[in-house]
Amino acid sequence: MASKELRKKANLIRQDIINMVAAAGSGHPAGALGMADIFAALYFKIAKINPKRPNWPDRDRIFLSNGHICPVLYATLARRGYFKTEELATLRRLGSRLQGHPHRTALPGVENTSGPLGQGLGQACGSALAARLNNKKYHVYCVMSDGEQDCGSTWEAAMFAGKNRLSNITAIMDRNNIQIDGYTEDVMPLEPLRQKYESFNWRVIEVDGHNLDEFIGAANRARKIEEKPVMIIAHTVPGKGVSFMEYDYRWHGKAPNGKEAKKALKGLNAIMDKLK
Amino acid sequence: MNPRLNPKLYTKKVELAAARSGVGQGLVEAGKRDKNIVVLCADLAESTKTHLFAEKFPERFIECGVAEQNMMSLAAGLAREGKIPFVASYAVFSPGRNWDQLRTNVCYNNVPVKIVGSHAGISVGADGATHQALEDIALCRVLPNLIVLIPCDALEAKKACLAAAKVKMPVYLRLTRPKTPIITTPRSPFKIGKAQILNPGKDATVCASGPLVYDSLMVAKKLKSESISVEVINNHTIKPLDKKTIISSVKKTGCLVTVEEHQIAGGAGSAVLEMLAENFPIPAERVGMPDAFGESGEPRELLEKYGLCCSGIERAIKKVLKRK
Numbered sequence A: 001m002a003s004k005e006l007r008k009k010a011n012l013i014r015q016d017i018i019n020m021v022a023a024a025g026s027g028h029p030a031g032a033l034g035m036a037d038i039f040a041a042l043y044f045k046i047a048k049i050n051p052k053r054p055n056w057p058d059r060d061r062i063f064l065s066n067g068h069i070c071p072v073l074y075a076t077l078a079r080r081g082y083f084k085t086e087e088l089a090t091l092r093r094l095g096s097r098l099q100g101h102p103h104r105t106a107l108p109g110v111e112n113t114s115g116p117l118g119q120g121l122g123q124a125c126g127s128a129l130a131a132r133l134n135n136k137k138y139h140v141y142c143v144m145s146d147g148e149q150d151c152g153s154t155w156e157a158a159m160f161a162g163k164n165r166l167s168n169i170t171a172i173m174d175r176n177n178i179q180i181d182g183y184t185e186d187v188m189p190l191e192p193l194r195q196k197y198e199s200f201n202w203r204v205i206e207v208d209g210h211n212l213d214e215f216i217g218a219a220n221r222a223r224k225i226e227e228k229p230v231m232i233i234a235h236t237v238p239g240k241g242v243s244f245m246e247y248d249y250r251w252h253g254k255a256p257n258g259k260e261a262k263k264a265l266k267g268l269n270a271i272m273d274k275l276k
Numbered sequence B: 001m002n003p004r005l006n007p008k009l010y011t012k013k014v015e016l017a018a019a020r021s022g023v024g025q026g027l028v029e030a031g032k033r034d035k036n037i038v039v040l041c042a043d044l045a046e047s048t049k050t051h052l053f054a055e056k057f058p059e060r061f062i063e064c065g066v067a068e069q070n071m072m073s074l075a076a077g078l079a080r081e082g083k084i085p086f087v088a089s090y091a092v093f094s095p096g097r098n099w100d101q102l103r104t105n106v107c108y109n110n111v112p113v114k115i116v117g118s119h120a121g122i123s124v125g126a127d128g129a130t131h132q133a134l135e136d137i138a139l140c141r142v143l144p145n146l147i148v149l150i151p152c153d154a155l156e157a158k159k160a161c162l163a164a165a166k167v168k169m170p171v172y173l174r175l176t177r178p179k180t181p182i183i184t185t186p187r188s189p190f191k192i193g194k195a196q197i198l199n200p201g202k203d204a205t206v207c208a209s210g211p212l213v214y215d216s217l218m219v220a221k222k223l224k225s226e227s228i229s230v231e232v233i234n235n236h237t238i239k240p241l242d243k244k245t246i247i248s249s250v251k252k253t254g255c256l257v258t259v260e261e262h263q264i265a266g267g268a269g270s271a272v273l274e275m276l277a278e279n280f281p282i283p284a285e286r287v288g289m290p291d292a293f294g295e296s297g298e299p300r301e302l303l304e305k306y307g308l309c310c311s312g313i314e315r316a317i318k319k320v321l322k323r324k
């Protein structure tokens, strides 16, 4: 898929996110919107997956560690054909397969239950190690956030991946500089992240998380690196595409009201028009 | 009118407030009274209402980032130097994720760290099972030296917070997320380890913990019209348990229903029944989560679905009465 088509997909995913979170009346729009481009690229271009066979044993695994951004996961899965887009409207409702935080056994395409932060990379390491033990060729992706870099468990997993040279892992960090209580560098300074991962025996590639060609290039390179796990630090804008949410940590976990949702959709539609 | 109860309790005008707001205010008051009070939080200041303390005493508010395990160890270190640390997060993360630090650094060291676990129970709502702590009472009540408190409303939560600040032991304070009815009054007594009989009765005892005390009282009122007299106990201290009040109540009524927003296994009901099995065994039913994870939904819908509500409590009372 050409990157212009991917940008259109990402735009639709962003509209879905706004509609879902607004209808639910709660949820996490900022991180979800910021990762829409990367999710479109991962699910429509990079990963070897088959929505008709969500449990295909040789599929690439995509773990989501920061489960709160699941609106972007659900919207992407629906747009990719794992289930009908109509179901997106049930987010967070009683009986829905679209749980407030993703649940592995609830929905096809969800590789791991998450929500409690800092536990995705460890599971991705386990899956990558199993691939090695089972002589499987699948690649393991792990989407994670910058807030999760506060968690000790993240670094336990990073150390393990480095020790075992789990080169079949590509981790993708949403470097959007926000968490709940404020900007990451105020709450708990993380920099220099590149050097931290490099010293843990990872290869690090930094990209603009909204430049699809750059991200796709990095992901393709990462697959070919055979001696180390790869961390793609994706510099993103939280709330990307919705002017009044961009860069504002207060939209981490707050739903837009009806008026705000309308405004957000109007802006996204205007962006879509330019893509046509 | 019983002076211990909110005069509006049985009316539609009963006020609502979140227990975590009560603790937020309690912390500010405790902070004014004692300079040694410090508050630690792991990237959840507003949700845990510790931002109120942070605004008043920024130098005594410690932001730990998303690092609950380290937060607990830090608190243990502060406590051994004479500070009185309150660590606040969601109950699934604290005392969930950092239970070993709680066990060894806090309880075994026996230093007075106070753990504020908010968003306990299924009434967390839409965030779903991952965020609904239904195991935290079990985790805490097995730890030596740890006091376990479950306030029934925001006013009691504030008092429990102030009592926790004073007692020289580790304390777990369990709180729910939504606004729930105010059951007590600012002047109602609160003493750690002293359960309160909020509605006297003679046919059955309901021993409830947390905001479900309200539902229990409503059921007692309803059953009165069916000539069933229900004694309702606000069992706010799970450890140390008020054996005397509970035993003397069931000696009178001859049967018991326990009520809590927690797994049936290992919770407040288990604590009460273990104690009664050794002292005064009687027929009993437990209202709680039936060995299941929660799910997303509106708090009210979820409480109803799992019977953590008036109808569930009423069913349990009628069932246990038949077993007398």
Ligand SMILES: Cc1ncc(C[n+]2csc(CCOP(=O)(O)OP(=O)(O)O)c2C)c(N)n1
Binding pocket: A030, A031, A032, A066, A068, A069, A115, A116, A117, A118, A145, A146, A147, A148, A176, A177, A178, A179, A180, A238, A252, B042, B043, B044, B066, B067, B068, B093, B097
């Ligand atoms: C272990 C753990 N502690 C606390 C939380 C509550 N929490 C949810 S999201 C979040 C902040 C995360 O920052 P980040 O993931 O970077 O958020 P975003 O950029 O999406 O706003 C926190 C503390 C959690 N989910 N897990």
Ligand SMILES: [Mg+2]
Binding pocket: A031, A145, A146, A147, A174, A175, A176, A177, A178, A179
């Ligand atoms: Mg972030």
